[in-house]
Amino acid sequence: MALNGILLVDKQGGWTSHDVVAKARRLTGQRKIGHTGTLDPMATGLLVLCLGSATRLVEYMVSHDKHYEGLIALGATTATDDAEGEILASRPVPVLSDERLRELERGFMGELQQRPPAYSAVKVAGQRAYAVARRGGVPGLAERRVAVHDLRLEPAGPGLLSVRVHCGPGTYVRSLARDIGEAIGCGAHLAALRRTASGSFRVESAVTLQELETLAQAGLVEEVILAPDEGLAGSGAAIVTVERGQRLRHGVTLPPVARESWPAAAARVYDAGGSFLGVTRVDESGRIWPLKMLPD
Structure with a gap:
């Protein structure tokens, strides 16, 4: 049976997000898999995969807030802004007081203007920035x-700061x-990074690929597949009759019937049977x- 839902x-x-998707395809037997936000190879932690019909919902989950924990190595800049890149320059690290750390926190919270790393998947003139950088170019990000x-x-x-971040998409x-x-x-530069949450999902609820392989061998993968609507738990919801639900599925806009309704740019919808x-x-x-x- 084809699997549809969230993993x-x-x-x-050491794994790219693409590597994880490819492995998940093999273990689940579901070829149609997408993720809701990439993780760099160096990073560990939560990667949210959508399987089958749930891939239609990816665009609503990429906007989820993310939570990270990591380490910042002071005194050296790198080509990739992380520990995997060539060191470009080294400078002495000053003593940082608690007051200075609180000042830095305040200075980097709120809405910021941020330049993405040169080695990133951001597109510049139709090309990925990392592809330009690997050829020796300087992507104009x-x-x-x-x-x-x-x-x-x-x-x-010595020379290290732990960092915990709650941020919006694209950070x-x-x-x-x-x-x-x-x-x-x-x-x-960033020395280590772990994603601990994405939207309402927490890494504590995730499985490793080794655990997924064990489940696949036992025919139990379905036990860790979440319902597609769990990825939209923070949005509003509407309930319609089964007949009106079928009309929605066929692309028909439904006229209002409720005395009170609240506008929503994206709302989950269920039929009276709970589907x-x-x-x-x-x-x-x-x-x-x-x-x-x-689909039905």
């Missing part, structure tokens, strides 16, 4: 607006480490517009 994977270091909701910095040893912790180093005046139908938009008048409907 939470605890990625180990523009700054982008990102949101850092919470930032915690603590000493973690590069590598860039954050680089920019914190520049603000201190000694340069820095999750997909994602809809509810306008000011209460009309329900189908956006991404799942």
Whole structure:
């Protein structure tokens, strides 16, 4: 039976997100798999995979906030802004007081203008930035607006800071480490990173690829597949009759019937039998517009 739903994977270091997807395809037998936000090869932690019909919902989950824990190495900048790149420059590391760390936290919280790393998947003139950088070019990466909701910095040893970040989509912790180093005046790069949460999902609920392989051998993979609508738990919901649900599935916009309704750009919709139908938009008048409907 084809698997449709969400699989939470605890990625180990050294694997690309593409590697994880390829392995998951082999172990689950489901060829149609996408993820809701890549992790660099060096990084570990939560990678949210959507299987089968749930891939239609990826676009609504990539906007989830993310939580990370990591280490920042002070005193050295690298070509990749992490520990895997060539060291470009080294500078002495000053003594950082607790007051200075709190000042840095305040300075890097809120809405920021952030330049992505040169070695990133951001497209520049139709090319991935990392492809340009690997050829020796300098990708002209523009700054982008990102949101850092919470930032915690603590000493973690000589020349090291531990970092905990709660951020919005599109935020590069590598860039954050680089920019914190520049603000201190000694340069820095990201030495380690682990994603601990994405939206409502937590890494504690994820399985490693080794655990997934064991489950696959026992024919128990289905036990760790979550329902597709769990990825939209933070959005509003509408309930319609079974007949109206079928009309939505066929692309028909439903006229309002409820006395009270709340507009929503993206709302889950269920039929009266409890079946999750997909994602809809509810306008000011209460009309329900189908956006991404799942097959029967």
